[in-house]
Amino acid sequence: MASRIAVILLYLSFGFSQALAQTHWVGSWAASQQLAEPKNSLAADDLTDVTLRQIVHLSIGGRELRVRLSNRFGTAPLYFSGIHIAKAVSAGSDKIVAGSDKALSFSGRADITIPAGADYLSDPIAISAPDLSDWAITLHSDALPAEQTGHPGSRTTSYLGHGDQVSASEIPDAKKIEHWYFIAGIDVAAPPQVGSIVAIPSPMGTARPRTATIAGPMCWPSSLKRLTRRSWRC
Numbered sequence: 001m002a003s004r005i006a007v008i009l010l011y012l013s014f015g016f017s018q019a020l021a022q023t024h025w026v027g028s029w030a031a032s033q034q035l036a037e038p039k040n041s042l043a044a045d046d047l048t049d050v051t052l053r054q055i056v057h058l059s060i061g062g063r064e065l066r067v068r069l070s071n072r073f074g075t076a077p078l079y080f081s082g083i084h085i086a087k088a089v090s091a092g093s094d095k096i097v098a099g100s101d102k103a104l105s106f107s108g109r110a111d112i113t114i115p116a117g118a119d120y121l122s123d124p125i126a127i128s129a130p131d132l133s134d135w136a137i138t139l140h141s142d143a144l145p146a147e148q149t150g151h152p153g154s155r156t157t158s159y160l161g162h163g164d165q166v167s168a169s170e171i172p173d174a175k176k177i178e179h180w181y182f183i184a185g186i187d188v189a190a191p192p193q194v195g196s197i198v199a200i201p202s203p204m205g206t207a208r209p210r211t212a213t214i215a216g217p218m219c220w221p222s223s224l225k226r227l228t229r230r231s232w233r234c
Contacts, residue, residue: 023124023189025066027196028058030185031151035073040152040179042160047144051165054137054158054180055088059196061129062188067104067122067137070184071114073149078114078182081140083122084166088134094159095170096136102127103166119184129188137183138166150181 036042042050067085071078083104086096104122106112114120129135158181159174 023064024192024194025187026060026190026194028060028062028065028186028188029056031154031180031183033070033072033149033151033184036148036150036152036179036181040150041146041148042144042181044146046160046175047146048142049162049164050141050144051161051163051171052139052158052181053094053171053174054139054154054183055091055156056135056137056183056186057091057156058129058131058133058135058186058188060188060190060194061131061133062190063128064124064126064189065129066124066187067183068119068185068187069112069114069122069182070119070149071116071182072119072184073147074114074116074145075147076116076145078145079111079141079143081111081142082164082166083112084138085125085127086136086138087129088136091134091156094136094174098169100127101167124189135186139182140164140166148181150179152179154178154180
């Protein structure tokens with residue numbers, strides 16, 4: 001009887017320690033996904049051997065993060081030969097901070113094929129991400145599909161170049177695009193008491209304030225992040 005009780009206590013202790021060890025993930029940045037309309041799709045000559053560097057603005061920071069990629073509305077597999085994340089020099093620049101660039105992996109692999117209709121989440125990566133910081137997600141693909149999943153109303157500039165430039169400090173002669181493609185969210189590891197706010201907007205919700213420029217994260221949700229950061233920490 002005593003041995004059975006000991007086994008039960010050991011099992012409960014193990015389960016409790018496992019629960020404590022679980023990471024509390026909080027969404028720090030996300031964008032709703034849709035099939036890009038023809039006017040918002042990438043040009044045919046920008047689908048081959050292409051690097052996309054896209055800038056996003058975190059709300060809460062952390063020391064560990066993971067990135068969600070999306071082929072939710074695609075009709076063909078989506079292949080990336082490499083995916084990197086780095087701290088952006090500024091929201092309106094394709095330059096990244098020296099020493100901040102890190103490769104992402106998916107189940108231990110540096111390259112990834114996302115099936116049509118699917119979202120994939122990267123392996124967690126240790127990285128120091130301050131609150132309200134700007135990050136560059138850089139993707140390289142040998143051949144992108146003609147139909148792209150994305151978020152046309154990014155309200156910030158993305159940068160497109162050719163060749164594999166995922167770790168480049170900047171992308172020379174990059175084409176500037178006012179959309180996001182294939183990136184759906186970033187989660188950060190946070191203390192258990194930390195949460196996030198989800199904004200479900202009217203058509204005005206992602207509109208640009210009158211003082212906004214395309215050089216920075218200036219939609220209303222980004223303004224909400226700054227206001228809540230000043231007065232209340234989640």
